[in-house]
């Protein structure tokens with residue numbers, strides 16, 4: 633098995649317990665990857681192996697592709713629970729991200745008003761007002777913070793440029809709790825994301841940014857860095873327990 637790319641602007645539908653029937657939107661290159669992280673667990677592979685295509689779809693192409701799928705779903709009476717921005721990299725890097733979100737909400741309201749719009753983001757650009765405001769308009773802004781320790785972020789997420797955990801935390805605080813925090817847990821290759829001290833420091837960040845939900849997950853598919861292993865659901869439940877006792881909602885995906 634190898635890491636893989638999404639080859640359409642709109643892909644799916646994909647069914648999941650959490651998001652129901654979801655159509656994915658890829659704002660990144662169709663045959664390459666564009667991300668300002670280069671996570672050792674990225675299902676799209678290493679950035680350096682995915683540079684063949686760096687062409688982003690235009691606003692018009694995204695709007696057309698999304699509208700035609702929504703029209704098709706609507707006319708065929710198919711169900712749709714969520715429109716999810718994920719794909720081959722970091723969606724907020726698209727220069728028209730705010731405009732695309734506005735258009736998506738307009739199309740959602742027209743074709744599937746009961747469905748949700750979700751964005752999976754690495755949160756590196758929440759400091760940017762227009763990106764943050766666009767993320768605040770969607771139903772589910774799902775923002776990543778994998779570790780409270782910069783040396784772990786540098787080794788695991790491998791930011792391509794400046795990165796400050798404090799800046800990300802301050803950006804998250806601006807959501808006033810109305811976002812979903814996403815954190816991965818795995819072991820191997822010299823990393824233990826379940827280390828007690830690290831988990832305690834992560835709790836402190838959770839208490840500070842107060843997400844309405846915490847999404848804990850582990851490795852699911854092949855990863856570019858070999859030797860990484862899953863953390864069990866039971867172990868993640870053990871880590872989640874103190875936060876749940878404090879009233880946080882935690883969702884675990886094993």
Ligand code: SF4
Pocket residue numbers: 667668669670671673674675676720721722754789
């Ligand atoms: S942030 Fe997401 S897309 Fe970017 S490298 Fe990490 S896992 Fe891959």
